[in-house]
Amino acid sequence: MHWTSILALAGSVAAGSCPRAFLESLTSQYLAAQTAGDPSLFPSLAPNATFIENDVTLAGASHAVLTQPLVIDHNRSVHDTVQCAAFSELIVTNPKNPYVIHTRLLVSNATRHVAVVDSVVTRPGDWAFNATGYLYWDALENWAIGPYEKVATDRAALQAAADAYFNRFDNTSVVIPLGTPCARLEGGAYTGRGNLTANTCDIGGFPDDIKVTTRRYIVDEAAGVVDIFEGFPGLDRSEPTRAVPDSHLFRVVNGSIRYIHTVSHCFNAGCGMNGTLFGKRSGRW
Ligand SMILES: *[C@@H]1O[C@H](CO)[C@@H](O)[C@H](O)[C@H]1NC(C)=O
Ligand SMILES: *[C@@H]1O[C@H](CO)[C@@H](O)[C@H](O)[C@H]1NC(C)=O
Ligand SMILES: *[C@@H]1O[C@H](CO)[C@@H](O)[C@H](O)[C@H]1NC(C)=O
Ligand SMILES: *[C@@H]1O[C@H](CO)[C@@H](O)[C@H](O)[C@H]1NC(C)=O
Ligand SMILES: *[C@@H]1O[C@H](CO)[C@@H](O)[C@H](O)[C@H]1NC(C)=O
Numbered sequence: 395m396h397w398t399s400i401l402a403l404a405g406s407v408a409a410g411s412c413p414r415a416f417l418e419s420l421t422s423q424y425l426a427a428q429t430a431g432d433p434s435l436f437p438s439l440a441p442n443a444t445f446i447e448n449d450v451t452l453a454g455a456s457h458a459v460l461t462q463p464l465v466i467d468h469n470r471s472v473h474d475t476v477q478c479a480a481f482s483e484l485i486v487t488n489p490k491n492p493y494v495i496h497t498r499l500l501v502s503n504a505t506r507h508v509a510v511v512d513s514v515v516t517r518p519g520d521w522a523f524n525a526t527g528y529l530y531w532d533a534l535e536n537w538a539i540g541p542y543e544k545v546a547t548d549r550a551a552l553q554a555a556a557d558a559y560f561n562r563f564d565n566t567s568v569v570i571p572l573g574t575p576c577a578r579l580e581g582g583a584y585t586g587r588g589n590l591t592a593n594t595c596d597i598g599g600f601p602d603d604i605k606v607t608t609r610r611y612i613v614d615e616a617a618g619v620v621d622i623f624e625g626f627p628g629l630d631r632s633e634p635t636r637a638v639p640d641s642h643l644f645r646v647v648n649g650s651i652r653y654i655h656t657v658s659h660c661f662n663a664g665c666g667m668n669g670t671l672f673g674k675r676s677g678r679w
């Protein structure tokens with residue numbers, strides 16, 4: 395057998411051995427461990443797993459937010475059976491210690507343990523942070539799986555719709571497939587709250603000079619959801635050339651973006667916005 399065929403076989407075996415139910419058990423272990431603040435409740439976690447928070451690799455699980463018990467008010471997980479990876483969104487409104495967390499769980503194809511726990515962990519002082527607001531607006535949304543997702547398996551098209559959003563940030567020729575309505579929840583602020591049925595994700599226009607870097611995808615075609623972890627330069631005005639650790643979660647319906655949830659970690663509390671949250675620079679996004 396030619397070596398490329400062997401690689402193709404290895405890939406298909408790995409994909410085939412990563413059923414949705416397996417990934418669901420991982421996100422459920424992750425949530426149980428986070429609720430208790432006890433990584434031992436995550437038996438599928440590799441003993442040598444790498445923990446990354448806001449683009450910083452931690453010295454080990456003991457340094458991770460996973461060791462803090464959190465009352466999770468809402469969670470949403472999606473599962474990528476092709477990459478053998480999963481994504482979870484956690485909202486914690488505890489006024490003393492609120493969080494909104496986006497986490498990617500990457501599975502080792504060799505050991506089938508979770509090898510990487512990569513999170514954007516947001517707290518007060520992060521971009522537009524408002525956990526109560528995040529919970530409130532999320533609850534008004536409908537992420538239910540409709541007939542389209544039951545038949546749609548066009549993973550590439552799903553990913554392309556989300557990619558177009560960031561490609562537009564430095565290329566004005568890109569047309570983003572934004573639905574009508576389309577709603578964007580940033581940190582806890584809804585960007586078009588005036589009239590939910592007429593909401594648009596293009597309030598104030600898009601930037602044209604921002605190169606969004608190091609994109610990492612979780613794609614769940616059965617849920618019509620794509621998450622992109624990336625680096626977002628310019629968001630933190632206090633360090634404008636540094637790419638902010640950021641995650642954008644996209645719900646795509648019938649090929650068009652319906653919801654976007656964003657979490658962004660400011661290097662310095664308030665992202666250099668002097669308490670104004672949204673500046674004039676190219677509007678909101
Ligand atoms: C996560 O959300 C589901 C409902 O979507 C709920 O049944 C489950 O209890 C939640 N898990 C945790 C740990 O909060
Ligand atoms: C973790 O352990 C596994 C199994 O021994 C090994 O294959 C992998 O390379 C290790 N990963 C790291 C980051 O050390
Ligand atoms: C596991 O295999 C899939 C399919 O080949 C690949 O996309 C993914 O990156 C692999 N996971 C890791 C952690 O290397
Ligand atoms: C956070 O969101 C809640 C719910 O929408 C809202 O009542 C509250 O005023 C917001 N807080 C801030 C600081 O914007
Ligand atoms: C900008 O987007 C257009 C439309 O998708 C594409 O044809 C073009 O190649 C892009 N330009 C660059 C520099 O990527």
Ligand SMILES: *[C@@H]1O[C@H](CO)[C@@H](O)[C@H](O)[C@H]1NC(C)=O
Pocket residue numbers: 589591592
């Ligand atoms: C919301 O906007 C839609 C579309 O422009 C319009 O038909 C509808 O009347 C508006 N609703 C309210 C409450 O303003």
Ligand SMILES: *[C@@H]1O[C@H](CO)[C@@H](O)[C@H](O)[C@H]1NC(C)=O
Pocket residue numbers: 542647648
């Ligand atoms: C999606 O497209 C199908 C087929 O055109 C249509 O029946 C359905 O109403 C659409 N759903 C939404 C939410 O737009």
Ligand SMILES: *[C@@H]1O[C@H](CO)[C@@H](O)[C@H](O)[C@H]1NC(C)=O
Pocket residue numbers: 631666667668673
């Ligand atoms: C914030 O305040 C500083 C000092 O007054 C000023 O230099 C800077 O331009 C302000 N930034 C924004 C985004 O308003």
